[in-house]
Amino acid sequence: MDYTRFPRQRYLSGVTALEPMPRLSKALGGKVELWIKRDDQLPGAGGGNKTRKLEFLLADALAQGADSLITCGAVQSNHCRLTLAWARKEGLDCHFVIEERVPNSYDPKAGGNNFLFNLMGVNSIRTVPGGSKMLDEMQKTADELKKQGKKPYIVPGGGSNAIGALGYVSFVDEFLAQINEMRLKVDHLVVPSGSAGTHAGIIAGLFGNNVSLPVNGMNVSRPKDLQEEMVYKLVCSIAEKLNLPPIPRELVVCDGDFVGEGYSRKTESMKEAILMFAREEGILLDPVYTGKQAAGLIDYVRKGKFAPGSRVVFLHTGGDTALFVYQDFLLS
Ligand SMILES: *Cc1c(COP(=O)(O)O)cnc(C)c1O
Secondary structure, eight states, rough: OOTTOOOOOOOOOOOEEEEEEEEHHHHHSSEEEEEEEGGGGGGTTOOHHHHHHHHHHHHHHHTTOOEEEEEEEEOHHHHHHHHHHHHHHHTOOEEEEEEETTOOOOTTTHHHHHHHHTTTTOSSSEETTTTTTTTEEEEEEHHHHHHHHEEEEEGGGGGSHHHHHHHHHHEEEEEEEEHHHHTTOOOEEEEEEEESSHHHHHHHHHHHTTOOOOEEEESSSSSSSHHHHHHHHHHHHHHTTTTTOOOGGGGGGOOOOTTTTTTOOOHHHHHHHHHHHIIIIIIOOOTTTTHHHHHHHHHHTTOOOSSSEEEEEEOOOOOOGGGSSHHHHOOO
16 A cells, blocks of 8 residues: 555564464464464564554654654553654653553552663653543643643554554555565464554555455453454544545454453463463563463464464564563463
């Protein structure tokens, strides 16, 4: 597709690897061929999926003459870490509003991503209780900065608006070029579904390319219905931005069965998945997103939800910085 009319900073210098996972496939019975797309290895401090979205969001901020970014996230937000990293690269200030989705979970001395926020010298962190209206809270910070003569730009949570999601529309072009080059027929794509920009961008990109590859969204925070509604809303606004014909609602498929008690909450199936990927393939997942997504993948393979002989690609979106905050649980 053509995005040349949208400003874009190029942070990717090539394409991320698409690799087979033969040992994991075998450990799960050998009937399904598992592959992995390594977006955990995207550039940007710590890597991960937000870099694709930030190519478009940072470019939009710069085009508007912004000198400060404001964004929001949870206490161990990968999105906040990467927004800060790219802000530093561009010489912009960066401010966070952190949502305490688990009460009293913000610890200014915590490790993982929080440590990196401080290492990269975040300009300010303000915490708000779980369930706060994050856009309103970020607007408050923006108003404050404007009073100081600054030019703030608000990056939505997870970078998930129609601009940020263009990063995953363009991911589809990269992916299709790659599988065509490798002559690799793919039957399913398994993606994490959180703030929805990744999932929605992929659905819009596949539709725009007239490719009917089934996409399984594995939820990390919400039940099936709520998540599908949220993904589809974003799909529609991407379609509008790109002048695509209406996209069918049925293309959005989410599974909420692997969330456990909620966002960032521990589950046994997440732990098993992280250990399996680490020990069979030497691949590091994360406890909040890809660990639960992989729990879904493993469950589907075991239950025979993918036809025998099918080839399934797992999109690894990064996040391993948070592993170190879950050390005790993962090796208990
Ligand atoms: C943000 C994030 C996701 C979820 O992507 P969304 O576009 O927010 O749905 C998945 N994995 C990791 C590691 C993330 O940081």
